[in-house]
Ligand SMILES: Cc1cc2nc3c(=O)[nH]c(=O)nc-3n(C[C@H](O)[C@H](O)[C@H](O)COP(=O)(O)OP(=O)(O)OC[C@H]3O[C@@H](n4cnc5c(N)ncnc54)[C@H](O)[C@@H]3O)c2cc1C
Ligand code: SF4
C-alpha cells in the first residue's frame with residue numbers, strides 16, 4: 001500500500017483540479033437524502049454522509065439508457081436499420097464511493113464483462129471511471145458489509161481509498177489507475193507517520209467490530225439448490241411482500257433490465273430500462289404461461305439469486321455487499337439479514 | 352469485441368404461410384451485408400433475436416440449416432406485439448437479426464450415434480434444421496439411423512409439408528408423420544398422439560440419443576415412453592423456452608436456478624434439468 005497523509009484543504013484543492021479535468025461525481029445532500037451528483041467544486045460534497053439512498057450503479061447502468069436509434073421515414077435509405085446512440089465516454093472520477101458500493105461494481109462485472117460477451121456500455125463506463133473510495137468509520141444500523149465478506153475499509157473495489165481522520169485524510173493508492181491519477185494531478189501530502197497508520201488500523205477494527213457476523217457463509221455452497229428451493233422458509237418470507245420492487249431498485253448488485261422500443265413520429269430508439277424479478281411481467285411468456293406467476297416464486301428468486309445461484313455460478317461469494325438499503329427501505333420490513341441467518345441455520349441443521 | 356445487442360440488417364426475401372390457420376409463417380431473410388453473413392456462424396438448435404425497429408425483439412429458433420447458404424429461415428407463430436407485427440410485414444422490408452445465440456444440440460456427441468427426433472406442433476423448427484443438416488451428403492455418414500416422429504393436431508398444422516412428404520420417401524431416414532385426428536379420408540400417415548406413436552414405433556435406444564421438442568404436455572408423456580425404451584436421462588435432449596430480452600445472459604430474466612436459458616441453454620439434457628429447480 002502506498003499512503004499519503006493529506007490535509008482537508010489539500011484534498012479539496014486536489015478534487016477541485018480533478019473536477020476541472022474530469023466529469024466528477026460525489027455524494028451531495030439533496031432535500032433529505034444523499035445522492036451521487038456531478039460536482040464542480042468540493043464544497044458540494046457531503047463528507048459526513050453515511051450512504052446514498054440510490055446506489056451509484058446508475059452511473060454505470062443508467063435507469064433508462066438509449067441503446068440504438070433508427071429512422072422509420074420511408075424516404076430514408078437507412079430506414080429500420082439500428083445505429084448506435086451517441087454517448088459521452090469522456091473520463092470521469094467518482095469521489096467518496098463507499099467500499100461496499102465499489103465492490104458491488106466488481107460483482108456486477110461478473111455479469112456484464114464475460115469471456116463470451118461484453119456489455120459495451122457497462123464495460124466502457126467501468127474503463128473510463130476512476131473510483132476514489134471513502135472508508136466508512138461509523139457503519140449504520142442496517143449495514144452488514146463485514147458479515148457478507150466486504151468491509152468498511154474494503155479496498156478491492158476502489159482505485160484510491162480515502163480514510164477520514166480528524167482534520168486530514170489518509171489517501172491510499174490501490175490500483176494502477178489510482179496511481180496514474182495521483183501522478184497526473186499531484187495531491188500534495190506527505191508520508192504518513194507511524195502513529196497515523198496505527199490510528200487508521202484502530203479506526204478500521206472499530207468499524208469492523210460494529211458489525212456482527214452471521215456465521216459461516218460457506219455453508220450456503222454446501223447445501224444443494226433444491227435443499228434451499230424447497231424449504232418452507234419462502235412461504236413465511238413472502239407473506240408481507242407487496243412486490244413493489246424497491247429492494248431491487250435500490251440494490252447496488254441488482255442489474256436486471258428490460259429492452260423496449262419507443263417511437264416518436266418517424267424516429268425511434270431502443271431503450272434499456274431497469275427491471276425487477278419482483279414483477280410478474282418479468283417472466284410472462286407471450287402464450288400466457290408464467291414460470292414465476294406467484295409472489296412466493298419471485299421472492300424466492302430474488303434471495304436465491306443473491307445467496308445461492310450467484311454463489312454457485314461464480315464462486316465469488318454472495319451477490320450482496322451488505323449496504324443495507326433494502327433493509328432500510330422495504331415498506332414491510334423484509335430483512336435480508338434474517339433470511340441469510342435462516343438459510344445458514346438450514347445448512348447447519350443439514351450438516 | 353462487437354456490440355452483442357446490435358442486430359445485423361436483413362431483408363425479408365419471402366414469407367410462406369405454413370399452416371391452414373395462417374398463424375405460422377416462415378420468413379426467409381437475406382443479409383444486407385455479406386460480411387455479416389460470414390460472421391453469423393450457427394449450428395442447429397441455436398436461436399436468434401429477430402429485431403423489428405419500433406416494435407422490439409423476439410427470440411426465434413433458427414429453422415434453416417448451416418448447410419443451406421444464402422438465407423436464414425425462421426418460422427414464427429403469431430402471439431403478441433412483435434410477432435403480430437411481423438406477420439403483417441411484406442417481402443422487401445428490412446428487419447434485423449441478432450445472433451446466433453445459445454448453445455446448439457450436442458453435435459459432437461451425436462456423431463457416431465443413432466438419432467431419434469421427436470417433435471410436436473410448431474416446436475419442429477430447430478428439428479427441421481437438424482434433419483436438413485444431418486441429411487446433407489457431407490454429414491450423413493457421421494450419423495447412424497435417423498428416426499423422426501413428428502406430429503401436429505391435424506394435417507393443416509404440420510410445418511414444412513412438402514419437405515416432410517419428400518423425406519418420408521427417403522431410405523436414409525425413417526419418418527413417422529402423425530396427427531392427433533383428421534377427417535381426411537386420403538390421409539395415409541399415422542393418426543395418434545406423439546407419445547403413443549413413439550411407443551408403437553419403438554425406436555431403439557441402442558447407441559442412440561433422442562431430441563424431444565414440443566408442447567409441455569407432449570414432453571411429459573413422451574419421457575416415460577423413452578425411458579421404457581431404455582433412453583437414460585443424459586441421452587434425452589430438449590430445448591427450453593423462457594421469456595427473453597437480451598439473449599446473452601445479461602438481462603437476468605430467463606434463469607432456471609443457476610442457468611440462463613438464453614446462454615447456457617436453450618438445449619439441455621433431462622439429466623441436467625433434473626438438477627435444476629422445477630421453475631420453467
Ligand atoms: C429459445 C426460443 C426459441 C423460440 N423459437 C420460436 C420459434 O421458432 N417460433 C415461434 O413462433 N416462437 C418461438 N419462440 C417463442 C417466441 O419468442 C415468443 O412467442 C415471442 O417472443 C412472443 O413475442 P410477442 O412480442 O409476439 O409477444 P408479447 O406477449 O407481446 O411479448 C412481449 C415480449 O416478451 C418477450 N416474450 C414473450 N413471450 C416470450 C416467449 N415465449 N419466449 C421468449 N420471449 C418472450 C419478447 O421479448 C416479446 O417481444 C421461442 C422462444 C425461445 C425462448
Ligand atoms: S422492498 Fe420489500 S415489499 Fe418491496 S418488493 Fe422488496 S421485499 Fe417486497
Ligand code: SF4
Nearest residue numbers: 251320321323324326
Ligand atoms: S441485497 Fe440489500 S443489503 Fe444486499 S447489496 Fe442489495 S440492497 Fe444492499
Ligand code: FES
Nearest residue numbers: 596598602603613
Ligand atoms: S434473455 Fe436476458 S438473461 Fe437470458
